[in-house]
Amino acid sequence: xxxxxxxxxxxxxxxxxxxxxxxxxxxxxxxxxxxxxxxxxxxxxxxxxxxxxxxxxxxxxxxxxxxxxxxxxxxxxxxxxxxxxxxxxxxxxxxxxxxxxxxxxxxxxxxxxxxxxxxxxxxxxxxxxxxxxxxxxxxxxxxxxxxxxxxxxxxxxxxxxxxxxxxxxxxxxxxxxxxxxxxxxxxxxxxxxxxxxxxxxxxxxxxxxxxxxxxxxxxxxxxxxxxxxxxxxxxxxxxxxxxxxxxxxxxxxxxxxxxxxxxxxxxxxxxxxxxxxxxxxxxxxxxxxxxxxxxxxxxxxxxxxxxxxxxxxxx
Numbered sequence: 181x182x183x184x185x186x187x188x189x190x191x192x193x194x195x196x197x198x199x200x201x202x203x204x205x206x207x208x209x210x211x212x213x214x215x216x217x218x219x220x221x222x223x224x225x226x227x228x229x230x231x232x233x234x235x236x237x238x239x240x241x242x243x244x245x246x247x248x249x250x251x252x253x254x255x256x257x258x259x260x261x262x263x264x265x266x267x268x269x270x271x272x273x274x275x276x277x278x279x280x281x282x283x284x285x286x287x288x289x290x291x292x293x294x295x296x297x298x299x300x301x302x303x304x305x306x307x308x309x310x311x312x313x314x315x316x317x318x319x320x321x322x323x324x325x326x327x328x329x330x331x332x333x334x335x336x337x338x339x340x341x342x343x344x345x346x347x348x349x350x351x352x353x354x355x356x357x358x359x360x361x362x363x364x365x366x367x368x369x370x371x372x373x374x375x376x377x378x379x380x381x382x383x384x385x386x387x388x389x390x391x392x393x394x395x396x397x398x399x400x401x402x403x404x405x406x407x408x409x410x411x412x413x414x415x416x417x418x419x420x421x422x423x424x425x426x427x428x429x430x431x432x433x434x435x436x437x438x439x440x441x442x443x444x445x446x447x448x449x450x451x452x453x454x455x456x457x458x459x460x461x462x463x464x465x466x467x468x469x470x471x472x473x474x475x476x477x478x479x480x481x482x483x484x485x486x487x488x489x490x491x492x493x494x495x
Contacts, residue, residue, distance in 0.1 A: 185212040186432060187302055191249065193221030193309030195261075196404035200487065201308055201425040202232070202371075203397050208237035210433055214294060217245045217287035219309035221354055222261045225251050228309070228419050231270045233280035234415060238397055240495045248281060249287030249313035251255050253355035256292050256455070261350060264411045272407030273400040288317045288368035295327040304432065307333040308425040310351050314359035318365050324396035330368040332428045336476070338375035338444060343457065349374050352447055353456030360447040361473050370473040371445060372427045373458070376438065379425055380480045381420030382409060389488060397494035402411060427436035430483045431475065440475035444468040 188211055192198045205211050217234070218229035225248050232246045234460050265271065283290070291313065295303060305328055318441050325473060335351040336359070337343070344350040352359045353478050363369060382405050390402045405423070412421035444461040446468070448454045460474055 182388065185210045186210055187214055187298065188302060188304045188306055188316045188386050188432070189214050189294065189446040190216060191217040191219055191287070191305060191307040191309060191313050192232060193219040193220040193223070193228045194235060195265055195309070195425065196272060196408040197272055197423055197425040198222070198308050199231070199235050199270060199404060200423070201429050202235050203239060203401065203494055203495055204426050204429045204487055204490045206241055207493045208429070208433055213244055214273070214303065214344055215244060215247045217247060217291060219249050219307035220253065220258060220280065220311055221351065223266045223285050224258070224260070226268055229282040230278070230343055230462050231268065233278035234270070236280050237276045238276040238400055242280065246282045247285055247290040248282045249285035250316055251355040253312055254315060254357040256355065256357070259354055261344075265408060270404065271404035275400065275462065287313050289319065291323045292321050295324050299383060300327045301329040303327070304495060305330050305331050306432070307335070309333060310355035311335070311358040311362045311469070312355045315355070317359055322365070325365070326367070328367060329436070330370065331362065332370045332372065332431060333362070334425050334428050336371050336460070337460065338460035339373035340378045341391070342457070343374060347454040348456030349458065352458055356447050356449045356456040359456070360449050363447060365443055370431065370475065372431060372475050376475045376478050377422045377424040377427050380423050380478055380483060381418055382423050383420035383440060386420065386484050393492050394467065395491065395494050396431060398491040401491055426487055427478060427483065427488050428480070430486055434482070434486055437479040438475050439477045440473055442470045443472060443474050445472045445474060
């Protein structure tokens with residue numbers, strides 16, 4: 181019997197690691213990618229939309245459309261991560277000029293229309309940037325958004341505290357109000373936090389294995405990771421730089437590689453000192469209602485093997 185493909189939408193702010201997450205989804209026969217929504221995050225939304233188009237061009241997937249989402253966070257001033265990802269957000273390789281152009285329809289409208297036109301609980305939304313678009317959709321049409329099967333989000337931290345401030349992970353810090361709205365929406369949310377991604381390091385050996393692949397997507401992935409790794413290697417002094425966003429697609433494809441727990445997670449939205457901090461009630465000391473499946477560990481070797489296999493199947 182043919183396998184049931186997981187229908188997903190990716191909300192993304194590419195980002196070298198976003199690009200590899202998208203490539204992994206494109207490569208998987210288990211996934212049907214319904215569209216990409218560009219988020220403001222690593223760089224502004226006009227650039228993230230262009231970057232998403234470039235990834236699809238590289239992968240030779242003109243059938244998939246890109247939609248621009250919200251141009252700024254819900255309340256806080258915009259920030260970016262150009263100090264990590266470069267001026268374009270996806271520095272490293274020379275990428276093709278995309279024939280793809282973003283659609284005129286707004287990304288939030290695309291999300292709501294797609295959910296309304298598919299059976300309930302048949303679509304997973306993967307957010308690998310700030311959650312502004314999803315939170316906006318929840319404000320506009322909560323009953324439609326409740327048709328989602330689940331949300332899988334790269335964001336937050338517990339034991340790893342933060343990577344953009346001492347207390348906060350970048351996606352949560354970039355729009356803490358949006359993260360708080362999503363986590364208190366009643367949607368089934370799986371969080372893939374720094375606790376996982378900081379143990380998924382792209383070491384020299386892993387980069388060498390990637391460089392041995394022959395496709396143009398794999399070559400671009402190698403050049404992206406070689407560029408973006410330089411910042412984190414200096415910052416952390418580890419044996420490799422963490423690779424964040426592909427862990428979300430990895431969890432969809434092979435959840436057995438991860439461990440986690442159902443917990444309550446709240447987001448700090450007011451304190452200047454800890455803005456965007458995710459307060460994880462790992463030991464259930466507050467009796468607040470469970471609102472997230474919070475991942476803590478990953479089998480990094482097996483996840484890297486999964487990514488290499490996917491990239492090897494792309495053009």
